[in-house]
Amino acid sequence: MSEVSFRLALPEDLDQIAALEERCFPEEPWSRGMFEEELKNDLALFVVAEEQGTDGNGEHCPANDRIVGYIIAWVIAPAESQVGSIAVLPEYRRHGLGRQLMEILLAACRETGTRDTYLEVRVSNEPAIAMYKSLGFENDGIRKRYYQDGEDAYTMARHEAFADKESADSAPAPEEKK
């Protein structure tokens, strides 16, 4: 894996994000239009993980940059934040990218004084549940038949987002694309 950086999503990312979404959530992907709406949503934190592309000589070639993950969350400061969606391409998983995307959200919560973060996750989604637990989320309830295919969701919550100050402090800040 080449160097990966984190930055706010841009309209020109939408094709890659929609393709990533189809691979990561084949059963119920968000549409391109849904992502487009989130780009316009002032409450949405929409961050991508982008791998630096290289040319044949190993030099950085922006045309080959690749979106390998994203997070969308709604930060309704100071009340609460809600994770909308997070995904990392299968071949880029277990390299800490999902955790770093979540830590960017937790850092934004800390900055805005938002102490409680919520999310829903399929009860069968062990990798995601393990990631959320490792970040201080706890099971908060169950939503029966939450997904279109009838699967239940756990609701998970992380209270007092400031509690894990260390992890929030170490989160990389998303950059504006130059």
Ligand SMILES: CC(C)(COP(=O)(O)OP(=O)(O)OC[C@H]1O[C@@H](n2cnc3c(N)ncnc32)[C@H](O)[C@@H]1OP(=O)(O)O)[C@@H](O)C(=O)NCCC(=O)NCCS
């Ligand atoms: C969930 C997801 C975003 C995690 O991304 P990732 O980049 O692989 O996660 P990380 O490498 O940062 O892992 C962070 C921690 O999560 C846990 N984890 C992640 N994948 C795991 C797996 N397959 N099995 C067990 N634990 C796992 C581990 O605790 C891991 O820490 P460690 O590697 O130090 O042990 C990724 O699996 C994904 O895109 N899944 C499909 C989309 C999805 O389900 N999104 C969540 C919807 S609620």
